[in-house]
Amino acid sequence: MATSYMDFTLPTTQFTYDLSNNPLFKKDEHNYINALSVKQLNTLGDSSLLDIFLSAGNVVEPHIHQNATELVYCISGAAVVSLINPFTNELLHFPITPGQTANVPQGWWHYEVATADHTHLLAIFDAPVPEAIFGSDILRLTPAKVLAHTYCLDEHKVQEALAPIQKTVIIGPPKDCKTHFAPASNPMPNVGPNLQPNIEPLQLQPNIQPNVQPNVQPNVQPNTQPNTQPNVQPNIQPNVQPNTPPNIQPNMPPYVNRLPHWGTWVDPRIIHEPGCPYYSEIPVQLNSDDKA
Structure with missing residues:
Protein backbone atom coordinates (compact mmCIF):
# COMPACT_ATOMS: atom_id res chain seq x y z
CA MET A 1 0.00 0.00 0.00
CA ALA A 2 1.21 3.52 -0.77
CA THR A 3 1.89 5.95 2.02
CA SER A 4 -1.45 7.40 3.08
CA TYR A 5 -2.12 10.62 4.93
CA MET A 6 -5.86 10.14 5.27
CA ASP A 7 -7.49 10.29 8.66
CA PHE A 8 -8.64 6.76 9.39
CA THR A 9 -10.71 8.00 12.35
CA LEU A 10 -13.19 9.78 10.09
CA PRO A 11 -16.63 8.21 9.63
CA THR A 12 -16.10 8.40 5.84
CA THR A 13 -13.32 5.81 5.97
CA GLN A 14 -14.22 2.89 3.69
CA PHE A 15 -13.07 -0.69 4.18
CA THR A 16 -15.46 -2.62 1.95
CA TYR A 17 -17.32 -2.19 -1.33
CA ASP A 18 -19.71 -4.11 -3.60
CA LEU A 19 -18.40 -3.98 -7.20
CA SER A 20 -21.85 -4.61 -8.64
CA ASN A 21 -22.64 -1.02 -7.68
CA ASN A 22 -20.02 0.35 -10.08
CA ALA A 132 -7.07 3.11 -20.60
CA ILE A 133 -6.82 4.22 -24.23
CA PHE A 134 -9.01 2.00 -26.40
CA GLY A 135 -8.34 1.00 -29.99
CA SER A 136 -11.87 1.93 -31.05
CA ASP A 137 -11.27 5.53 -29.98
CA ILE A 138 -7.98 5.66 -31.88
CA LEU A 139 -9.67 4.37 -35.04
CA ARG A 140 -12.79 6.55 -34.91
CA LEU A 141 -11.10 9.78 -33.81
CA THR A 142 -8.11 9.68 -36.15
CA PRO A 143 -9.21 11.22 -39.49
CA ALA A 144 -9.51 8.67 -42.27
CA LYS A 145 -7.57 11.09 -44.46
CA VAL A 146 -4.61 10.91 -42.10
CA LEU A 147 -4.70 7.11 -41.94
CA ALA A 148 -4.97 6.84 -45.72
CA HIS A 149 -2.16 9.30 -46.38
CA THR A 150 0.15 7.89 -43.71
CA TYR A 151 -0.21 4.23 -44.65
CA CYS A 152 -0.86 4.65 -48.39
CA LEU A 153 -4.47 3.43 -48.21
CA ASP A 154 -7.63 4.16 -50.16
CA GLU A 155 -9.34 6.91 -48.15
CA HIS A 156 -12.85 5.90 -49.21
CA LYS A 157 -12.24 2.29 -48.19
CA VAL A 158 -10.85 3.44 -44.84
CA GLN A 159 -13.93 5.58 -44.24
CA GLU A 160 -16.23 2.73 -45.21
CA ALA A 161 -14.41 0.21 -43.01
CA LEU A 162 -14.34 2.45 -39.92
CA ALA A 163 -17.80 4.03 -40.30
CA PRO A 164 -19.53 1.51 -37.96
CA ILE A 165 -17.27 2.51 -35.05
CA GLN A 166 -19.30 5.34 -33.55
CA LYS A 167 -18.37 4.95 -29.88
CA THR A 168 -15.96 3.22 -27.52
CA VAL A 169 -16.41 -0.54 -27.87
CA ILE A 170 -14.65 -1.99 -24.75
CA ILE A 171 -16.24 -5.45 -25.25
CA GLY A 172 -16.51 -6.50 -28.87
CA PRO A 173 -17.99 -7.27 -31.20
CA PRO A 174 -20.77 -4.73 -30.51
CA LYS A 175 -24.32 -5.97 -29.99
CA ASP A 176 -25.46 -4.29 -33.21
CA CYS A 177 -22.64 -5.75 -35.32
CA LYS A 178 -23.99 -6.59 -38.79
CA THR A 179 -20.91 -8.41 -40.05
CA HIS A 180 -21.20 -12.16 -40.27
CA PHE A 181 -18.41 -13.69 -38.28
CA ALA A 182 -17.53 -16.98 -36.65
CA PRO A 183 -17.15 -16.82 -32.86
CA ALA A 184 -13.51 -16.77 -31.86
CA SER A 185 -13.91 -19.84 -29.67
CA ASN A 186 -10.38 -20.87 -30.56
CA PRO A 187 -8.34 -17.83 -31.64
CA MET A 188 -5.18 -19.92 -31.56
CA PRO A 189 -6.11 -23.26 -33.22
CA ASN A 190 -2.51 -24.42 -33.51
CA VAL A 191 -1.66 -23.92 -29.85
CA GLY A 192 -1.92 -26.98 -27.63
CA PRO A 193 -2.50 -27.02 -23.88
CA ASN A 194 1.15 -26.33 -23.08
CA LEU A 195 1.91 -23.11 -21.26
CA GLN A 196 4.59 -21.97 -23.71
CA PRO A 197 2.61 -21.39 -26.93
CA ASN A 198 5.14 -18.93 -28.35
CA ILE A 199 8.02 -21.41 -28.54
CA GLU A 200 8.44 -23.18 -31.86
CA PRO A 201 8.86 -26.97 -31.52
CA LEU A 202 12.10 -28.45 -32.77
CA GLN A 203 11.60 -30.10 -36.16
CA LEU A 204 14.10 -32.84 -36.96
CA GLN A 205 14.52 -33.40 -40.70
CA PRO A 206 15.39 -36.94 -41.88
CA ASN A 207 18.59 -37.53 -43.86
CA ILE A 208 17.24 -37.69 -47.40
CA GLN A 209 20.72 -37.91 -48.96
CA PRO A 210 22.58 -40.48 -46.85
CA ASN A 211 25.46 -40.88 -49.35
CA VAL A 212 26.26 -37.17 -49.71
CA GLN A 213 29.17 -35.93 -47.64
CA PRO A 214 28.35 -33.15 -45.17
CA ASN A 215 29.18 -29.60 -46.16
CA VAL A 216 32.28 -28.73 -44.17
CA GLN A 217 32.52 -25.33 -45.80
CA PRO A 218 29.14 -23.67 -44.98
CA ASN A 219 29.71 -20.79 -47.40
CA VAL A 220 30.50 -23.07 -50.37
CA GLN A 221 27.76 -24.95 -52.20
CA PRO A 222 28.13 -28.72 -51.73
CA ASN A 223 28.87 -30.83 -54.82
CA THR A 224 25.98 -33.26 -55.20
CA GLN A 225 27.10 -34.49 -58.64
CA PRO A 226 28.91 -37.84 -58.88
CA ASN A 227 32.69 -37.72 -59.34
CA THR A 228 33.26 -38.41 -63.05
CA GLN A 229 37.04 -38.03 -62.69
CA PRO A 230 37.96 -40.17 -59.69
CA ASN A 231 41.72 -39.76 -60.21
CA VAL A 232 41.67 -35.96 -60.31
CA GLN A 233 42.37 -34.20 -57.06
CA PRO A 234 39.56 -31.93 -55.89
CA ASN A 235 40.05 -28.20 -55.59
CA ILE A 236 40.86 -27.79 -51.92
CA GLN A 237 41.43 -24.04 -52.17
CA PRO A 238 38.07 -22.74 -53.44
CA ASN A 239 38.52 -19.32 -51.87
CA VAL A 240 41.98 -18.48 -53.27
CA GLN A 241 41.96 -15.08 -54.94
CA PRO A 242 42.87 -15.02 -58.64
CA ASN A 243 46.31 -13.81 -59.63
CA THR A 244 46.35 -10.04 -59.74
CA PRO A 245 49.41 -7.92 -60.59
CA PRO A 246 50.87 -6.34 -57.49
CA ASN A 247 51.06 -2.60 -57.10
CA ILE A 248 54.59 -1.95 -58.37
CA GLN A 249 54.34 1.75 -57.66
CA PRO A 250 52.99 1.89 -54.13
CA ASN A 251 54.35 5.37 -53.51
CA MET A 252 52.92 6.98 -56.62
CA PRO A 253 50.51 9.78 -55.74
CA PRO A 254 46.99 9.32 -57.03
CA TYR A 255 45.91 11.07 -60.18
CA VAL A 256 44.38 13.93 -58.28
CA ASN A 257 46.02 16.46 -60.63
CA ARG A 258 44.15 14.89 -63.54
CA LEU A 259 40.65 15.05 -62.00
CA PRO A 260 38.24 17.28 -63.95
CA HIS A 261 38.41 20.68 -62.38
CA TRP A 262 34.63 21.28 -62.87
CA GLY A 263 33.82 18.92 -59.99
CA THR A 264 32.65 15.69 -61.69
CA TRP A 265 34.18 12.61 -60.06
CA VAL A 266 35.77 10.16 -62.49
CA ASP A 267 37.51 6.91 -61.70
CA PRO A 268 41.21 7.96 -61.46
CA ARG A 269 42.21 4.63 -63.03
CA ILE A 270 40.84 5.63 -66.42
CA ILE A 271 41.20 9.38 -66.79
CA HIS A 272 44.92 9.19 -67.56
CA GLU A 273 44.29 6.97 -70.57
CA PRO A 274 44.85 8.63 -73.98
CA GLY A 275 41.58 9.66 -75.54
CA CYS A 276 39.68 9.92 -72.24
CA PRO A 277 37.24 12.86 -72.60
CA TYR A 278 37.90 13.88 -68.99
CA TYR A 279 41.68 14.12 -69.45
CA SER A 280 42.65 17.68 -68.62
CA GLU A 281 45.00 19.46 -66.31
CA ILE A 282 43.77 21.88 -63.68
CA PRO A 283 44.58 25.41 -64.90
CA VAL A 284 47.52 26.83 -63.00
CA GLN A 285 47.50 30.52 -62.11
CA LEU A 286 50.99 31.98 -62.34
CA ASN A 287 51.99 34.90 -60.15
CA SER A 288 54.09 37.79 -61.37
CA ASP A 289 57.35 36.23 -60.10
CA ASP A 290 56.74 33.05 -62.12
CA LYS A 291 55.99 35.06 -65.28
CA ALA A 292 59.28 36.95 -64.91
Missing part, protein backbone atom coordinates in the same frame (compact mmCIF):
# COMPACT_ATOMS: atom_id res chain seq x y z
CA PRO A 23 -20.45 -1.11 -13.58
CA LEU A 24 -17.82 0.12 -16.02
CA PHE A 25 -19.42 -1.37 -19.15
CA LYS A 26 -22.21 -3.80 -19.95
CA LYS A 27 -22.81 -5.38 -23.35
CA ASP A 28 -25.38 -7.95 -22.18
CA GLU A 29 -26.11 -10.25 -19.25
CA HIS A 30 -23.07 -12.40 -20.01
CA ASN A 31 -20.53 -9.75 -21.01
CA TYR A 32 -19.82 -6.89 -18.64
CA ILE A 33 -17.12 -5.27 -16.48
CA ASN A 34 -17.33 -3.87 -12.96
CA ALA A 35 -14.63 -1.58 -11.55
CA LEU A 36 -13.06 -0.81 -8.21
CA SER A 37 -10.72 2.12 -7.59
CA VAL A 38 -9.78 4.47 -4.80
CA LYS A 39 -12.86 6.50 -5.74
CA GLN A 40 -15.07 3.69 -4.46
CA LEU A 41 -12.80 2.45 -1.65
CA ASN A 42 -10.74 5.29 -0.22
CA THR A 43 -8.39 3.04 1.78
CA LEU A 44 -7.34 1.12 -1.31
CA GLY A 45 -3.93 2.74 -1.87
CA ASP A 46 -2.05 2.18 -5.14
CA SER A 47 -4.18 -0.69 -6.40
CA SER A 48 -7.42 -1.20 -8.29
CA LEU A 49 -9.18 -3.93 -10.26
CA LEU A 50 -11.67 -4.77 -12.97
CA ASP A 51 -14.09 -7.67 -12.58
CA ILE A 52 -14.57 -9.05 -16.11
CA PHE A 53 -17.26 -11.48 -17.29
CA LEU A 54 -17.22 -12.84 -20.86
CA SER A 55 -18.82 -15.51 -23.01
CA ALA A 56 -16.95 -17.40 -25.72
CA GLY A 57 -15.84 -15.28 -28.67
CA ASN A 58 -16.10 -11.95 -26.88
CA VAL A 59 -13.09 -9.67 -26.70
CA VAL A 60 -11.89 -6.97 -24.36
CA GLU A 61 -10.84 -4.74 -27.23
CA PRO A 62 -7.20 -3.84 -27.96
CA HIS A 63 -6.08 -1.07 -25.61
CA ILE A 64 -3.28 0.21 -23.41
CA HIS A 65 -3.10 1.22 -19.75
CA GLN A 66 -0.93 4.30 -19.73
CA ASN A 67 -0.64 4.46 -15.95
CA ALA A 68 -0.48 0.87 -14.72
CA THR A 69 0.66 -2.70 -15.17
CA GLU A 70 -2.18 -5.21 -15.50
CA LEU A 71 -2.16 -8.67 -13.95
CA VAL A 72 -4.93 -10.86 -15.41
CA TYR A 73 -6.11 -13.74 -13.21
CA CYS A 74 -8.51 -16.39 -14.53
CA ILE A 75 -11.20 -17.41 -12.03
CA SER A 76 -13.33 -19.55 -14.34
CA GLY A 77 -13.68 -20.39 -18.02
CA ALA A 78 -10.70 -19.76 -20.29
CA ALA A 79 -9.17 -16.87 -22.20
CA VAL A 80 -6.18 -15.86 -24.28
CA VAL A 81 -4.28 -12.72 -23.28
CA SER A 82 -2.48 -11.28 -26.30
CA LEU A 83 0.06 -8.47 -26.26
CA ILE A 84 2.68 -6.82 -28.44
CA ASN A 85 6.17 -6.74 -26.97
CA PRO A 86 7.43 -3.30 -28.13
CA PHE A 87 11.04 -4.34 -27.60
CA THR A 88 10.88 -7.32 -29.97
CA ASN A 89 7.90 -6.27 -32.14
CA GLU A 90 6.26 -9.65 -31.53
CA LEU A 91 2.58 -10.42 -31.02
CA LEU A 92 2.44 -12.94 -28.15
CA HIS A 93 -0.50 -15.08 -26.97
CA PHE A 94 -0.93 -16.52 -23.46
CA PRO A 95 -3.81 -18.94 -22.82
CA ILE A 96 -4.99 -18.93 -19.20
CA THR A 97 -7.39 -21.20 -17.33
CA PRO A 98 -8.57 -21.10 -13.68
CA GLY A 99 -5.68 -20.40 -11.34
CA GLN A 100 -3.38 -19.03 -14.05
CA THR A 101 -2.24 -15.46 -14.71
CA ALA A 102 -0.80 -13.32 -17.49
CA ASN A 103 0.95 -10.02 -16.89
CA VAL A 104 0.82 -6.98 -19.19
CA PRO A 105 3.50 -4.32 -18.51
CA GLN A 106 2.43 -0.70 -18.30
CA GLY A 107 1.67 0.92 -21.65
CA TRP A 108 1.77 -2.29 -23.74
CA TRP A 109 -0.87 -2.88 -26.45
CA HIS A 110 -2.99 -5.90 -25.49
CA TYR A 111 -6.41 -7.57 -25.56
CA GLU A 112 -8.23 -10.56 -24.05
CA VAL A 113 -10.36 -13.12 -25.91
CA ALA A 114 -12.70 -15.50 -24.06
CA THR A 115 -12.43 -19.05 -25.38
CA ALA A 116 -15.15 -20.54 -23.16
CA ASP A 117 -18.53 -19.49 -21.84
CA HIS A 118 -18.82 -18.19 -18.28
CA THR A 119 -15.29 -16.82 -18.34
CA HIS A 120 -14.49 -14.74 -15.27
CA LEU A 121 -11.28 -12.70 -15.17
CA LEU A 122 -9.86 -10.40 -12.54
CA ALA A 123 -7.63 -7.59 -13.84
CA ILE A 124 -5.47 -6.14 -11.06
CA PHE A 125 -3.63 -2.80 -11.45
CA ASP A 126 -0.84 -1.08 -9.53
CA ALA A 127 -2.55 2.32 -9.71
CA PRO A 128 -5.38 3.79 -7.60
CA VAL A 129 -7.48 4.44 -10.73
CA PRO A 130 -6.95 2.32 -13.86
CA GLU A 131 -6.77 4.39 -17.04
